[in-house]
Amino acid sequence: MQASFTVNGTVRSVDVPEDMPLLWILRDEIGLMGTKYGCGIAQCGACTVHLDGMAVRSCQVRAYELDGAEITTIEGLGTPEAQHPVQEAWIETQVAQCGYCQSGQIMQAASMLANNPNPSDDEIDAVMSGNLCRCGTYPRIREAIRLAIQKQGA
């Protein structure tokens, strides 16, 4: 099927099977590699992107749901030269070890803070627990979120 949608502000048109997940459209059709495959069944969160402003697991969003959608990936959230405040906080806190989950962690955290600028510890735990980090960077993720809250409040 033909699907037309916006990715990071650019209109994209792809011809793909209707049940092809957004994750693989981004990676193998469009070539945006910052969104990661980890599990394929919404258990790890490595593929998290924003769809019309909401954090979603792109492995669960199919091509037929995409027409007219606005997608933001990690590449669209900020860049090395112009970082999003959440990315600044992640860098200052030096969260990443292997880093493979961090695109998803950052997209999830950015979405949370956009909807709730000052979440409680329990709210952070609830929202962020869908994103698996095998290296165990959770203490620094918490720290970076607190720093991002300060940055965004400033």
Next chain:
Amino acid sequence: MGKLRTLTRRTFLVGSTAVAGGVAFGIYRAKAPFENPNLAGLPEGAASFNPWVIIDAEKITLIAPHADKGQGVFSAQAAMIVEELDIELDQVEISFGTPDKAYMNGALTDAMVPFPQYDYGKVAEGARRFAGGVVRAALPIMGTGGSSAMPDSYDKLREAGAVARETLKAAASQQAGVPIEGLRTENGAVWLPDGTALTYTSLSAAAAQIEPVTNVTLRDPSQWRILGKPMERVDIVAKSTGTLPYGVDHKTDGMLFATVKVNPRQGGVLISHDATAALAMEGVVDVFEITGGISVVANNTWTAIQAANAITCEWGEATYPPEQDAHWTALSASFTDDRLNAEARNVGDVDAAPGAEVIAEYRSPYVAHAPLEPLNATILVSDDRVDVWTGHQLQMFAVDMVAKITGVDRDNVHLHNQFIGGSFGHRLEFDYLKQAAEIAMKMRGTPVKMTYSREEDFAHDFPRHITMGRGIGKHENGKVTALDVQIAGQSVMTSQMSRIGFSLPGPDTQLHEGAWDYPNLNLPNIRVRSYKETGLAPVSSWRSVGAAPNGFIYDTLLDETIHAAGADPLMERIRLMGHDVSVKVLETVGEMCGWNGHDLGAGRGRGVAYVFSFGVPVATVVEVTQTERGIRLDEVWVAADVGQVIDPVNLENLAQGGTLFGLGHAMNCEITYSDGMAQQSNYHAHESMRLYQAPKVNFTALENNPKIKGFGEPPVPPAAPALGNAIFAATGQRIRELPFNKHIDFV
């Protein structure tokens, strides 16, 4: 640490070699005169002073050969060079380099001699030097593992930077006609007395024409600009902006995408298959048999995985007992003389020692590596060469494997090592690479990226080896008097080495590592024996290898005996510890958490554990609360001695991560077999730890260890026993089997 040492005592100049208009200098340890691999094809006017530094008119390139799977060695290796080279990390390019024996890991042999790593005596150190020489001559291994990258790199990379610096100064002295004593180096340039700066890049051609300066003195840590202080990892911005390419992100023109479906009964054959439905799917390019299974090549990874799922296969039997119970039964029957792997330690007389007995049996299950980046490799087989893009920890063996399958000479197999999205040991294995090579051979001329589905990754992991422990602890008059520990396990080294084509030359030391070398030298009676099983599931090194199960067994038995004696768990561990560096670690963790005088109240408890692994003593205290819904992990304190801290930020991150890795798997994870297949297929069934379960982890690093040590693995082993000991302190329930969630709930 930190003595000024001159290089001339221990090294000699190999010589300078004119190549392609440039000159390369070599300075190596006396017994390792390997050629500098950078010399081949070095362009006009460029200089490579040693295997780690290349300078031309445009840029400075540093080679950081150790694989980076998240532990941060890419940054740390470069930092060691730039510290002596007087340049900043953002002024250099860093490369993983080309696999070559010049990058052999000189620290891997530290663990190969029959001396505990806390023994720095003449005999033990002599044996390590001897073993190093034998390995260097017989089989120089380039590899990253065993927490060895820091000890391997520490001297030689600083030397590499110092030699480059002094040679550049000599070149500047000659070019400017100024005595070398009047020159200084800073910010990537040699500075003349009049304030003129000659950049290193502008000096490369001149430096290429002169004899290298090898009489260099390494700086004392008190003079360091970069090392030992918090540094920003060079990959941190890319990893926080989605711009760091991992192997799985590799892109090249005309690339096709593949996946595999291999017999989930490990080692079993493919009897027959039906790919009719798969071949009818849009986007499927080809389906063909490979060793033990099927490969699908398609125009994207998702289509390849969908098609693989649509293939029906008849599989042969596994090479091990199909049901999990039989694995435990086999281990249970392995505590016999004919299965004795080693009597690794025997002090005093445990049988005759006085005191009341604690008798216990412990179990540590198979556990998956499951790094978040699924295994993958992109391979292009061309007419006269093979290119491989993958992240691997044993780079030269990886080249050999691909050379063998493709029939191309190993000199024409080019491995481009990639950043790795976690490994925990899985990237020491070769099956995925061999499968990718078989596919690339079939698709000769077309680059193919082979990616495992997560389900394939779980089905074809070689998990942590299964282990059973039996112990007797004795105590009298409030003191521990004897420990008798027996450990039976599926031999991880036998299994792992068989896949590289080697047989294990002696006992599998991983079956008692972390137990035999527990330095409780004040305990008068102690015996550690290990027993080897080889007929169970194929297994591999899992972050900290034997020290994880053995540390759990040993330290838990010790804790049980201390409680039975009525002694304080921390004070009695300190009393028994005859190793000063370790005593300080235990005292430090006690001070950090306020062990004394802190009344936790009902339903709360603390457990302390200590394990010595990879030369690093680590003590961990876990505090838990029993809630109505289960055990909550409140806070953790960790103290460790790595000898020399290179980057305190990264070290703290590894302490936190390694501790949570150890805790999460101890709480929640096991791999079990049924019908010969792993029953856990994805993270829902093997999730380790999620954020809501993660406690705060406090960390203190000490530097009393006589040598620098690596820290990728040592935080893992004490986490499980510390948690088990804390659960006992809070609830009175002693859990002797991992994972703990088989016996208790966690919130």
